[in-house]
Amino acid sequence: MSSPFLKQVFNKDKTFRPKRKFEPGTQRFELHKRAQASLHAGLDLRQAVQLPPGEELNDWVAVHVVDFFNRLNLIYGTVSDGCTEHSCPVMSGGPKYEYRWQDEHRFRKPTALSAPRYLDLLMDWVEVQINNEDIFPTNVGTPFPKNFLQAVRKIMSRLFRVFVHVYIHHFDRIAQMGSEAHVNTCYKHFYYFVTEFGLIDTKELEPLKEMTARMCH
Secondary structure, eight states: OOOHHHHHHHHOSSOOOOOOOOOTTSHHHHHHHHHHHHHHTTOOHHHHTSOOTTOOHHHHHHHHHHHHHHHHHHHHHHHGGGOOTTTOSSOBSSTTOBOEEOOSSSOOSOEEOOHHHHHHHHHHHHHHHHTOTTTSOOSTTOOOOTTHHHHHHHHHHHHHHHHHHHHHHHHHHHHHTTOHHHHHHHHHHHHHHHHHTTOSOGGGGGGGHHHHHHHHO
């Protein structure tokens, strides 16, 4: 029998962003399969994130960034009906942390927005980054840009804020749907990955520091 979590995901009226997929036959598709196989085999998550011998770091990172985007998109989608302008007028992670949106287009200065508006812009922005061939080249042999890991750090910092908001403001919804274990596993996987490769600033991790200490150490 399918879980309420999956039913909720597939029965929602709103359209989820299409998943970014890897083309079969490519090196990255094979890496994606290997990463998934490690998880399904129940390999310890700390080991599962480590770079396999002989593989390129940028390829390994690219595969995981796309995977985390797809998963967080799904997780936020399941709580988004309870994340409204009224319930979450500020994009925050508890009383101490407020996030302001800034981009290269409409919001050139950090701007206070509601959580649903902020998270919508965040997901759109990440989607543009991972579909940009200049940053995430899909053709085998096309080199990654020199600033690839720098671009990834910004993406991962922003994706981490989705976890912050979901855990602090919508965890009751996650628990009610019986998807706590699933979300916790996604979080641990993300946390071990970004810390393994230094892809997030320690101060970004502050809002979930106590939970992380209980869950990941």
